[in-house]
Amino acid sequence: MRAVVQRVMQASVSVGDELVSSIGRGLCVLIGVSRDDSPKDMEYIVRKILNLRVFDDDQEKRWAHNVKDKNYEILCVSQFTLYCVLKGNKPDFHQSMAAEQSQAFYEEFLQQMRKAYQPDKIKDGRFGAYMQVSIQNDGPVTIQLESPVQQQKNKQEKAKVARQQKWDKKAGANAAEEPTEDKMEQVTEQMSQTST
Numbered sequence: 278m279r280a281v282v283q284r285v286m287q288a289s290v291s292v293g294d295e296l297v298s299s300i301g302r303g304l305c306v307l308i309g310v311s312r313d314d315s316p317k318d319m320e321y322i323v324r325k326i327l328n329l330r331v332f333d334d335d336q337e338k339r340w341a342h343n344v345k346d347k348n349y350e351i352l353c354v355s356q357f358t359l360y361c362v363l364k365g366n367k368p369d370f371h372q373s374m375a376a377e378q379s380q381a382f383y384e385e386f387l388q389q390m391r392k393a394y395q396p397d398k399i400k401d402g403r404f405g406a407y408m409q410v411s412i413q414n415d416g417p418v419t420i421q422l423e424s425p426v427q428q429q430k431n432k433q434e435k436a437k438v439a440r441q442q443k444w445d446k447k448a449g450a451n452a453a454e455e456p457t458e459d460k461m462e463q464v465t466e467q468m469s470q471t472s473t
Contacts, residue, residue: 278309278311278424279308279309279311279423279424280306280308280309280423281356281422282304282305282306282326282331282419282422283304284418285302285303285352285414285415286302287301288300288303288410289411290400290402290403290408290411291408292403292406292409297403297408298352298401299352300351300352301349301350302415303349304326304331305352306326307410308354308356308359308383309356309357309358309359309373310373310382311374312371312373312374312375317425318425318426321425322386322422323393325422326422327393329422330342331343332344332346348398349398350398351399353386353399353402354402355383355402357374357376359373360372360373
């Protein structure tokens with residue numbers, strides 16, 4: 278899961294001419310659900326959003342309080358585009374969870390947020406609708422959160438890219454042979470042995 282958390286003076290969601298939800302001071306959270314997300318990812322994101330210290334205390338000490346300490350509201354907006362991958366200049370969303378599955382997952386996320394805080398303080402947009410989101414960012418303060426499963430996946434993808442680069446360096450960028458995972462690992466192993 279990914280969450281883009283914005284500290285706001287006010288925020289609202291409309292669909293066409295209809296105002297769906299609005300909040301005063303608090304957090305506006307854009308939520309992305311990946312095809313690999315599990316309840317553990319959800320628990321992590323819920324906990325982080327509710328405990329993220331982005332508000333000042335009464336003596337204006339910065340980063341001292343979370344949204345619950347201040348009794349502020351939270352506006353959650355589902356946003357599958359947070360799992361965009363560019364193919365050239367065209368966005369691709371294959372890493373996002375499928376719509377039907379994602380809607381159930383997102384609804385459960387909202388229930389967990391309401392259970393962990395005050396139900397009337399959690400507002401949301403309209404899942405799957407074409408929404409207009411108005412945000413008056415306070416600061417501005419914008420923080421991106423990512424669940425541990427997604428962090429691990431990002432590390433694995435970076436390692437794969439590094440292996441590919443080492444293969445290209447060893448075999449030559451114009452090598453006729455297509456590298457396999459095994460061959461790239463062998464090259465990586467050989468290079469690490471020669472460098473020590």
